[in-house]
Amino acid sequence: MLKQLFYEMQAIKTDLHIALPTPAATDALGRSLARQLVPGLIIYLHGDLGAGKTALTRALLHAAGYSGHVKSPTYTLAEPYELILAGQNVTLMHFDLYRMASPDEFLEAGFRDVFNQSTICVVEWPENGHDVLPEPDLDIYLMVVGEGRAAGLSARSEQARRCLEQLHFAPNL
Ligand SMILES: Nc1ncnc2c1ncn2[C@@H]1O[C@H](COP(=O)(O)OP(=O)(O)O)[C@@H](O)[C@H]1O
Numbered sequence: 761m762l763k764q765l766f767y768e769m770q771a772i773k774t775d776l777h778i779a780l781p782t783p784a785a786t787d788a789l790g791r792s793l794a795r796q797l798v799p800g801l802i803i804y805l806h807g808d809l810g811a812g813k814t815a816l817t818r819a820l821l822h823a824a825g826y827s828g829h830v831k832s833p834t835y836t837l838a839e840p841y842e843l844i845l846a847g848q849n850v851t852l853m854h855f856d857l858y859r860m861a862s863p864d865e866f867l868e869a870g871f872r873d874v875f876n877q878s879t880i881c882v883v884e885w886p887e888n889g890h891d892v893l894p895e896p897d898l899d900i901y902l903m904v905v906g907e908g909r910a911a912g913l914s915a916r917s918e919q920a921r922r923c924l925e926q927l928h929f930a931p932n933l
C-alpha cells in the first residue's frame with residue numbers, strides 16, 4: 761500500500777500522464793512505445809501486482825513484431841526476445857525481479873552484461889535490483905484507477921526525452 765502511494769506520488773511528477781481506461785488503451789501505449797524502441801534503451805516498469813507491467817510489455821513486444829507467447833519471467837527473472845527494428849536484429853530482455861532474493865542472483869546470472877548498447881531492457885520490479893541495476897532511460901509508473909489504469913512516464917536521458925516527444929499516444933489507433 762505504501763509502495764503504491766509512492767508510485768502515485770512519483771507519477772504526479774512525471775513528464776507525461778496518460779489515462780488507460782481499458783486494456784485496449786494499454787495495448788495502444790505498447791504500440792506507441794514500440795515505435796520508439798532503440799537499441800540500448802532501458803525502461804523501468806513500476807507499479808503494484810496487476811498494474812499492467814507485463815500487459816504493457818506484451819503489447820510492446822507484439823507491436824514490435826514478436827508473435828509468440830509473452831509471460832512474465834517470474835521464476836527465471838529474465839526472458840530474451842529477438843526483434844527486427846529498422847532492419848536490424850535487436851534483443852529485448854524482459855526482466856521481472858519480483859522474486860529476486862539478492863543482488864548476487866542478478867550478478868551471478870551475468871545480467872549486468874545484458875545492459876549494453878545493443879540490447880533493450882524492460883525491467884519489472886526494478887526496486888528489487890536497485891543495488892545492481894544501471895539507471896533507466898525511461899521510468900514508467902502504472903497505477904490501478906477504478907476499473908482502469910493510468911501511466912506516468914518520466915524521461916531520465918536525452919534519448920528518452922526524444923522518445924516521449926515523439927510518442928504520439930493515440931488510443932484509437
Ligand atoms: N488499462 C487497463 N484497464 C483495465 N485492465 C487492464 C488495463 N491494462 C491491463 N489490464 C489488465 O490488468 C492485468 C494486469 O496484469 P499484469 O500485466 O500481469 O500486471 P503486472 O505485471 O503489473 O503484475 C491484466 O489482467 C490486464 O488484462
Ligand SMILES: [Mg+2]
Binds near residue numbers: 814832
Ligand atoms: Mg508482471
